[in-house]
Amino acid sequence: MNGGSASGTLSAMPTPAVGGERLPVVVARSVSKTFHIPEQRVHTLKERALHPRRRLRNVDFHALRDVSFAIEPGEFFGIAGRNGSGKSTLLKCLAGIYQADGEIWRRGRLSTLIELGVGFNPEMAARDNVVMNGIMLGLSPREARKRYESVIDFAELQEFKDLKLKNYSSGMHVRLAFSVAVQVDADILMVDEVLAVGDAAFQQKCFDVFNDLRDKGRTIVFVTHDMGALQRFCHRGLLLQRGNPVYLGEPHEVADRYLELNFGRDGQAIEATGDGHSGDGEARVVEVWMERERGERLLSAPQHQRVTLKARVLFMVDVTDPSASVYVYNEEHRAVVIATTAVDNERTGQFEAGEEVVFSFTFDNVLAPGRYLPVFQLAHRGSGLDVIDRFEGSFSFVVTGPGALGGLVDLPVQSEVSRVGVPLTPSPRA
Amino acid sequence: MSVQTPAYESLGRPIRGPRAISGGWRRFWHLTFNIAVMQWKVRFYGSALGYLWQLVRPLLLFLVLYVFFTQIAHIGKGPGPSYDYYGAQLLGAIVLFTFFGEATMGAVRSVVENEPLVRKIQFPRLVIPLSIVMLAFFNLCLNLVVVTIFALAAGVRPMLTWLELPVIVALLVIFSAGIAMLLSALYVYLRDIQPIWEVLNQVIFYASPIIIPVVTVQEHLSPTLFHIYMLNPLAVLVQQFRHAFITHATPNAESLLGSYAALLAPLAIIVAIFAIGFWVFNRIAPRVAEDL
Numbered sequence: 076m077n078g079g080s081a082s083g084t085l086s087a088m089p090t091p092a093v094g095g096e097r098l099p100v101v102v103a104r105s106v107s108k109t110f111h112i113p114e115q116r117v118h119t120l121k122e123r124a125l126h127p128r129r130r131l132r133n134v135d136f137h138a139l140r141d142v143s144f145a146i147e148p149g150e151f152f153g154i155a156g157r158n159g160s161g162k163s164t165l166l167k168c169l170a171g172i173y174q175a176d177g178e179i180w181r182r183g184r185l186s187t188l189i190e191l192g193v194g195f196n197p198e199m200a201a202r203d204n205v206v207m208n209g210i211m212l213g214l215s216p217r218e219a220r221k222r223y224e225s226v227i228d229f230a231e232l233q234e235f236k237d238l239k240l241k242n243y244s245s246g247m248h249v250r251l252a253f254s255v256a257v258q259v260d261a262d263i264l265m266v267d268e269v270l271a272v273g274d275a276a277f278q279q280k281c282f283d284v285f286n287d288l289r290d291k292g293r294t295i296v297f298v299t300h301d302m303g304a305l306q307r308f309c310h311r312g313l314l315l316q317r318g319n320p321v322y323l324g325e326p327h328e329v330a331d332r333y334l335e336l337n338f339g340r341d342g343q344a345i346e347a348t349g350d351g352h353s354g355d356g357e358a359r360v361v362e363v364w365m366e367r368e369r370g371e372r373l374l375s376a377p378q379h380q381r382v383t384l385k386a387r388v389l390f391m392v393d394v395t396d397p398s399a400s401v402y403v404y405n406e407e408h409r410a411v412v413i414a415t416t417a418v419d420n421e422r423t424g425q426f427e428a429g430e431e432v433v434f435s436f437t438f439d440n441v442l443a444p445g446r447y448l449p450v451f452q453l454a455h456r457g458s459g460l461d462v463i464d465r466f467e468g469s470f471s472f473v474v475t476g477p478g479a480l481g482g483l484v485d486l487p488v489q490s491e492v493s494r495v496g497v498p499l500t501p502s503p504r505a
Numbered sequence: 506m507s508v509q510t511p512a513y514e515s516l517g518r519p520i521r522g523p524r525a526i527s528g529g530w531r532r533f534w535h536l537t538f539n540i541a542v543m544q545w546k547v548r549f550y551g552s553a554l555g556y557l558w559q560l561v562r563p564l565l566l567f568l569v570l571y572v573f574f575t576q577i578a579h580i581g582k583g584p585g586p587s588y589d590y591y592g593a594q595l596l597g598a599i600v601l602f603t604f605f606g607e608a609t610m611g612a613v614r615s616v617v618e619n620e621p622l623v624r625k626i627q628f629p630r631l632v633i634p635l636s637i638v639m640l641a642f643f644n645l646c647l648n649l650v651v652v653t654i655f656a657l658a659a660g661v662r663p664m665l666t667w668l669e670l671p672v673i674v675a676l677l678v679i680f681s682a683g684i685a686m687l688l689s690a691l692y693v694y695l696r697d698i699q700p701i702w703e704v705l706n707q708v709i710f711y712a713s714p715i716i717i718p719v720v721t722v723q724e725h726l727s728p729t730l731f732h733i734y735m736l737n738p739l740a741v742l743v744q745q746f747r748h749a750f751i752t753h754a755t756p757n758a759e760s761l762l763g764s765y766a767a768l769l770a771p772l773a774i775i776v777a778i779f780a781i782g783f784w785v786f787n788r789i790a791p792r793v794a795e796d797l
Contacts, residue, residue, distance in 0.1 A: 102516055110795055119697040167794075171627040174522030174791040178513070181520050185627070193625040198547045210539050211626055213532070 183262025378476030683779030
């Protein structure tokens with residue numbers, strides 16, 4: 076489906092009407108959205124009266140450009156992109172909150188979770204809010220009242236149901252709101268990044284519910300920048316960049332491209348300038364880059380391949396047996412990998428002034444998907460604290476892969492399930 | 506997978522964006538009614554005195570005006586039978602005007618204040634100002650009960666013309682709803698609508714036969730000016746209420762305007778305001794979520 080091209084264009088249009096029977100539930104055809112943002116807000120009659128001839132200029136902001144796709148019944152569809160890429164705008168257009176250019180079709184009852192608990196009144200107890208929110212989401216008052224008990228049960232708020240909402244913790248608030256939205260029995264559930272607020276257990280519960288709904292043939296449209304969730308739950312994803320559809324298709328491909336967009340640098344390895352250097356300056360790290368085994372330079376490293384980090388160093392004076400080290404920092408500024416020549420090869424040799432040397436560190440890439448910043452350090456022989464040059468350049472690389480389970484590294488792990496005993500008493504269901 | 510163009514024709518009609526009215530009348534009604542009930546509960550459940558509190562304002566206004574105009578300015582004790590039951594007439598008129606004020610003043614900022622709803626949920630936008638009108642209507646109904654009790658206590662006897670009350674109230678609601686729609690839409694773009702309307706509201710109060718009985722107004726105005734005075738829909742409705750509900754001694758709207766045909770003018774204004782209000786609101790509804 077992705078056509079194998081790396082040029083970053085929108086891949087094939089999905090096929091909504093295969094066999095003519097399964098009509099898609101959500102279809103977008105060349106959906107665009109432009110916001111007219113006035114340069115100067117004129118908000119009063121007085122201003123208009125005082126400056127009747129002032130031309131009010133608008134700045135057009137193209138939040139979405141020509142987005143087309145079709146979502147099948149029972150599909151779990153992810154919309155990914157950086158902040159400001161237009162993903163939330165797209166969701167609001169699909170939900171009918173914004174007026175979009177182009178055409179959108181939707182079949183079936185819609186429930187939205189664009190913000191949890193919109194319309195919740197802090198002065199009222201759970202019951203009134205649940206009923207009201209249900210009505211807002213499209214239920215009739217009778218249906219909304221009927222669902223109240225199951226909503227409260229699902230939210231696990233039985234003991235707090237008579238409490239006014241203003242006395243709820245934010246977690247309880249979220250649980251209640253989510254519970255209403257999923258109990259509406261909608262055919263299509265549109266979810267914005269609202270689940271980030273709950274704790275881990277609640278998030279897991281949410282996704283369990285999503286899986287459940289998906290199994291029941293409900294359709295879920297899910298906006299996120301959590302690539303882990305996208306890959307674990309979505310059947311298909313759409314990647315947006317500055318309002319343009321960049322990729323539509325496989326979730327792990329969406330995730331890879333998202334990481335590239337987010338963290339990738341457009342040039343090759345960055346030449347060392349004056350910045351980012353520290354040390355006595357007897358040598359200088361000129362360039363840092365990453366290679367595949369065949370010598371091909373990389374900006375993104377797929378998981379579980381052998382990659383090499385290299386640094387080219389120019390010696391200014393004669394140096395004997397320096398040690399070279401690399402620190403690979405992750406986004407949280409923790410050194411995930413530290414390697415040094417001092418371990419394998421304490422005597423690296425004599426280098427003359429003017430000589431250029433390349434130091435290499437090769438490893439199996441078991442790093443978790445994300446961005447990494449390698450820092451090279453050259454030190455005099457000994458403790459390693461006598462630094463010649465420490466280079467914190469701006470070269471960073473991105474590790475891509477489908478894993479994203481949240482660990483620091485993704486070691487090749489074998490899992491196994493084996494039965495070691497039978498229950499002593501037969502289970503009642505047997 | 507092969508590339509196919511979706512059969513767009515088979516999909517039926519595309520969805521429309523946000524509208525003033527959408528999703529069917531049932532949903533529209535449920536939303537308006539339930540939002541109004543919710544706000545009603547919020548307002549009255551919190552305090553033990555509940556409903557009494559919202560009655561305090563018109564009653565207090567009534568008391569001040571009543572004492573002032575009967576004891577000091579002596580308007581309420583003017584000559585002629587049209588001053589009969591001045592207290593009941595005054596209270597009824599104040600209650601009607603209180604509804605008008607609550608509905609319109611409450612609606613002005615409603616769309617802007619409900620920004621989270623407008624931006625996050627798809628629902629017919631017109632629900633917002635109309636739920637405010639409905640909330641004011643709930644109050645009006647209860648207040649009219651008080652007015653009835655007050656009138657009966659003052660010696661007013663039930664009359665057949667009491668049956669006109671639903672028509673008067675209905676026209677008042679339509680008129681107020683028209684203004685509510687208009688103001689709430691305009692306020693999104695022109696924030697000084699609120700102070701302007703506060704002033705206008707006061708003007709309308711004095712341009713209606715609330716304190717000063719209509720016969721006194723008629724005596725002091727030239728026929729042309731008085732005719733303009735009687736074009737004010739609120740003046741017509743309030744006066745007709747005084748006539749139909751309190752005492753036939755005060756003239757009805759028809760006799761003041763001269764003919765039934767002349768009644769069409771204020772009626773036309775009511776309909777026109779409603780139509781304009783709806784038209785304006787309908788125009789801003791699709792884009793209001795992004796213009797807030």
